[in-house]
Structure formats: structure tokens, C-alpha cells
Amino acid sequence: MQAPPQRTRIQEKNISAILDAALDVFSQSGFRGATLDQIAKAAGLSKPNLLYYFASKEAIHVALLAELLDLWLDPLRALDPEGDPVQEIVDYALRKLDMARDLPRESRLFANEIVQGAPRILDKIEGPLKELVDEKAALITAWIAENRLSKTDPYHLIFSIWATTQHYADFDVQVRGILRPKGDAHFKDAAAFLSAFYRCAISPP
Amino acid sequence: MQAPPQRTRIQEKNISAILDAALDVFSQSGFRGATLDQIAKAAGLSKPNLLYYFASKEAIHVALLAELLDLWLDPLRALDPEGDPVQEIVDYALRKLDMARDLPRESRLFANEIVQGAPRILDKIEGPLKELVDEKAALITAWIAENRLSKTDPYHLIFSIWATTQHYADFDVQVRGILRPKGDAHFKDAAAFLSAFYRCAISPP
């Protein structure tokens, strides 16, 4: 195990600023659409100074994805074998919905990346993500075997939770365009909808 | 009102080739990531020839979106006031899933566009799309009022159908990465899952 590289306060601050700016820009424009100029401006740094901290545009993107993947998977990790199955899953969906509301940039960052074939994160998908999903799918399968959930495919259940919740971040502009002129209120409606929806769909007969 | 310009067979063929090539490229790389070179090569035409048929890169993209929007909304349009509500909605979801399987490029084209704020299609969203959704939401509301569907928010129901079905096209690489080494079989599983899911969630008590 390697000692964590000691970072000065300036480094800490600038790296943070860069990653935050990059999240802004990458999530809105995708990797190719984003420019270092935009990121530099958003971070309040000069372009070469960006490259003093990160070797390349791609390195920034990769660092960002790596940093956020954990955060992104936390709700699924929190699925508790000891909890009540129906409640656990509904809670999971609601937590994901909260993240879509509170961290839409992060959601769109991943959406952009994956829609375009995940060229910079495929290994993470086929590695740690698959492992985690396999583990939780096994848990759900066990719950079903114990008759504590209705019979459903655990993988597609998880996919549906991702889809229905991230939709509110990734397709935000469409959602708002259709629900106009409502404001953010729709997240409460969505929560009610999804809550009822999943409860009904997975409650054991 | 002007008569539609008479198109020769060559024009017809080339425009088709361009749009098909553009669909390939834009859906995979997004607007900014795509280059006219790629499109020209895929279409088997020279770059200036592309611009003979379309005024600009953006014009190709816009034409493509416009052309596909109708196709894309057909399943929703087909929601039949005269049909059986539950069956209609389940069928709608399944038709959308079929489209995700058979026309993933189209799905990703829209996904790319909307994730990045729909800069070239926002008017369509706030216009024709909103109208159509409003209409069908009213239909669903009516069905609920007649007690032929369980009480749910019609807008979020529609969003959830979009999300859960398009997910299999837009996040295809992630789905496959997690379900590996299965092939395309997962679409059958998804159909079964979604069918049961929606039937359960919307059937009237």
C-alpha cells in the first residue's frame, strides 16, 4: 500500500476547482464537446495551469469518473441484507431519485459517457460495477426465494430503478419541457409515483 | 405555400445515404464528436457533396431529428382511447422496448441530444411533443377516472416507460457489460419483466 501523496493546500484547492469545473463542462457537453478553455475559465485557472495538475484533457475526465463512481454506487451498496426487502428496494429507488435531483451533473456525466460506448470507463463497468450488481442481484434472488419479494428478474429490476430515477437528471430538459411551467415540484410527484410503483410491483403476493 | 421541390432519384438516394450515415455517426459520437468526414465516408460521398444537400453539419442533424421524431412518437400516438387501458399501456411499453432493440441508433441520437440540453430540438419538445404527451396524459387521466387504471400520475408513468425501455438502447454497453456473457437474449427477459411490472402497477384495484 502506497502512502497517499501529500498535497499542499493550493493543490487541493486547484484540483478541486478543476474537477468541479470539469464536471460542469463535461456533463453538459460530453468529452469531445468540452474544451479545456471552458474548463479553465470555469475553474478560474489558465489552460496550461490545468495541464500542470492533469496530464491531459482525458486525464481530467478519467479522474472525474473514477472519483465519482464510488459516490454513484453508494446507494446500491447500501442495500441492506438485514432490512425489509420491499422497503430496502423502495428506499434505494428514492435515494437514487434524490441523487438525480441533487447531483444531476454527475448523472449526466455518466450518461454522456455510457451513451457513447463508455470508452473511458468500460473496464469499471465490467469490473467493480458488475461485481456489485451481481452481489445485490444475488441478494434479491435470495429474498425472492424466501418469498419476501414477488418473483422478478433482479437485474432488470435494478436497471429499471437506474432508468426511472436517472431519467430525471439525464433528460431533465425534456421532463421540464413537458411539465412546464412547474418548477422542481415534479421531484415530489416522481417520488410518490416511483414509491407506489415499486411497492406494488415487488410486494410479495 | 410552395410546392415541395421535385427530387430526382439520385437526390433521393443521396439524401437517404447521408441521413443514414449521419444517424450512425451522430448517435455514436454526439453532435460535437461527429465529423463531416466520418459522415461523408459512411455515406460514400465527398464532403462538399454533403454540403450540397445540406447547408451545414447542424442542418443534417436537425433534419435527422425532425425526420425521426415522428417515428419516435408513433408508439405513443398509437395509444388507443378505444382499447383496453391496461393492455394499451403494456403494449405501449413493449412497442417502445422493441424500438430500443431494433432502432438503438435513433434512441441514442435523442439521448445524446437531450442529455446535452436539447439545444437543437428544444422547440420540438416544448411544442409537438408536449402536446402529444398532454393529450395522452389526459386520456390516461380519463381512464383512471373511469376506474380502469390504478391511480397514478400519467406524466410520470409515461416518463417511466420511456426511461425503462430506452435504457436498453442508450445504456446498452452498460447493460451488456453487467449481463455478460449473455447475448441479445436479455431483451426477452426485459419484455417479461416490464410486462409484469407495468401490468401490476397500473391494474385497477
Added chain:
Amino acid sequence: MQAPPQRTRIQEKNISAILDAALDVFSQSGFRGATLDQIAKAAGLSKPNLLYYFASKEAIHVALLAELLDLWLDPLRALDPEGDPVQEIVDYALRKLDMARDLPRESRLFANEIVQGAPRILDKIEGPLKELVDEKAALITAWIAENRLSKTDPYHLIFSIWATTQHYADFDVQVRGILRPKGDAHFKDAAAFLSAFYRCAISPP
């Protein structure tokens, strides 16, 4: 065998202009020291137009080296097994000296490349060049065996001819600095010197 790509007159002209400009610039500044701006200016073309004809700066350099290698080796190739050994070798040296006088840019191009480790031409050196030298060295060895030349190492003889003649191109500025204020007259002196020199050194006892 592939048909040679048909080139239009414009292509012919521009490619020539680029290669000639590149020879100017690369031979004077080396690969790293040369800039596309300089080459473009010398060729009377815009920088992107350069890259319309050659994929990259390196491609120009490689094309140039490839084009000139043949020319560069012609004098050695002309070493005639049927001729008089001493005369053949003296003539070879003199022809090389003529080339150093008439094509100093070409000489310096190779000098620059080889001094820095020949990163872009090593395969040519270890391939065609080595083969040609091996062949001619064998010829010299045969001549020696027939007692028509004095006993000398053929490889080092060839190296010495390269060195002594190309010196007048590669180290031109030094030669002129020392011989100042003479003009080009020194090439005649050099020819006399080398002629006598080699004749004496290789004539059979």
C-alpha cells in the same frame, strides 16, 4: 503491384513545393527544430494545406528521406565491377564530393537525422543500405583478392569516403570559417586532395 496514384498537376506542383521547402527547413534545423510554419511559408502554402497533402510533420520528413535515399546511394550503386578498381573508387569519392557541393541540403538532412539516432530511418539503414554496402564491400574484397587494390578494410574504406566528402556539406560552415575568405574554390582543392589521397591509399603495391 499497385497502379501509381494518378496525380493532378496541382498535386504534383504542391507536393514538390512542400518537399523542397521541407528540405530547406529540415536540413537546416533538424526535425524538432523545424516548424510547419516555416515549411508552409517556404512552400507558399497555408499550414493546413500542407497537412492536406501530408498527414503530419513526420510524414513529410519520412517522405523526404525516402525520396532522397535512392538519390543518395546512386553513386555507390554505380561502383562498376567491370571497371578499373582504383579508378572506380576514386571516381566514387569524387562523385560523392560533387554531391556534397551540389546537394548540401540533402547531405545535412541525413546528417541531422543520423546524428540524433536516425529515429525515422533506422530500418532503411539496417535494410537496403546495409545490403548495398555489403554487396559493394564484397566487390572490393574480391578486387583485393585479385591484387587489384591494396589490402584495406572495405567497410572502413567506404565509411571514410562518406565521411571525407559529406564533411564539406555537413560541416560547411566550419570549413568556410577556417578557409575564409576563400569562396567555393575549396571544392576543387578538396577534389585534388581526396583524389591523390585515395589513389595513393588503395593502389596495389
Added chain:
Amino acid sequence: MQAPPQRTRIQEKNISAILDAALDVFSQSGFRGATLDQIAKAAGLSKPNLLYYFASKEAIHVALLAELLDLWLDPLRALDPEGDPVQEIVDYALRKLDMARDLPRESRLFANEIVQGAPRILDKIEGPLKELVDEKAALITAWIAENRLSKTDPYHLIFSIWATTQHYADFDVQVRGILRPKGDAHFKDAAAFLSAFYRCAISPP
């Protein structure tokens, strides 16, 4: 006249390290191709620290050339008016060959510089170098007048010695490419060749 600034041991050591690193890098990549980063890394110092000791990249290069010029000319300086002319000249060539073998970096440093027009050392060439060569050429001329050497142009004789010996350092990669798979043995062969060669060419009739 000012007293030479007293240097601490640290300064002495660092300046040495910088010059040695610079020799490595400049001789391999030329002035433009070399970067301060490479030199700093090779010297084990930080980049700003380099510039504490030398005002600029160019200053390092100039210091290096100046430092080595003396060393480089020592063999010629050693040409002894009291010695035996033929032996003196053959020894000179052999000493130069030893230097090409033992100090190839130094040779390539000058080669790089001179091939590119000697922009940073032209004054040295036209000054001290020319003077020394003039002096030794006069010596050779005197020897010839005394009939102790064959009649040859002393300047071109000196050039040929430079050329044939430095060739083994400057064009090392080509020499090795052609003589492959021999190792360093070729220096012994070269010494034998040059020794016989010059002895024959300059011995009085």
C-alpha cells in the same frame, strides 16, 4: 579584471551535474529538441534551480560548448613541431579516434551545432579554431617544404582527419547498423585502417 567568483562546493557540484546532463540531452536531441525538463531530470535538480545557475537554456548550451572546445582541440594542439611528422599526424588521427570512441556525446554536440549552421559557436570557429588550424597548417606546410611529408593540402588533410574520426561518433548508429552484429570491435579495425591509410597518404615519396 575581476576575480573569479568564489564557488561553494554545492555550486560546483550542481553546475557539473547540469553540464553533464545537458551534454547527454543536447548531444542526443540537438538544441531545439532538448528540453529543460529532460536536463533537469537528468541532473536531479528542479527546473527553476537550473535557471538559478544558468540564465537560460541557451546559456547552458553556450557554457557547454565553451567548456568542451578546449578539450576538443587538445589533440590538434598537441601536434608537436619537434616530433616526427608522419608519426605526429597518424598519432593525431588515432587520438581523435579515441576521443570519438570515448567521448561520442561531445562529438555529437558539436556535430549537431555545426550541421545547423553553428549559430552559437560561429565566432569560436572563426576565431580561436581558425587560428589554431592556421598555425598547425603552417607547421604541416613547413614539414612538406622540408620534404618530411608528401605534398598535400594541410587544411584538407586536417578536415579529413576530423571527418574520418568523428564519423564513428556522429554517425555511430549508421556504422553499427551496417556492421551489425559486431559490437565495439570496429574501433580497432578503424584504427588499423586509418593508421595505414594516413601513413601511406602522407609519407614522403
Added chain:
DNA sequence: GATGAATGAGTCTTCATTCAT
């Protein structure tokens, strides 16, 4: 209709040098 040729405006990246401590 079609295309070879050309380019202006970017876009990422490098690098010698300076600043601040």
C-alpha cells in the same frame, strides 16, 4: 451534381521562463 483544393478558427499540448515563498 460533384469534387479536389484550400483555409480560418479553433483545440490540445509543450515549453522556456517567471513568480512567490
Added chain:
DNA sequence: CATGAATGAAGACTCATTCAT
């Protein structure tokens, strides 16, 4: 003495678009 941080200037290369035929 030493270095982490920062940058202006330049450099290679890209690309949508235009020109000329």
C-alpha cells in the same frame, strides 16, 4: 539555495466550410 506554482507564446493538428472548376 531551492522549488511548487503559474503562464505567454508557440506548435502540431482538426474541422466545418468555401472556392473553383
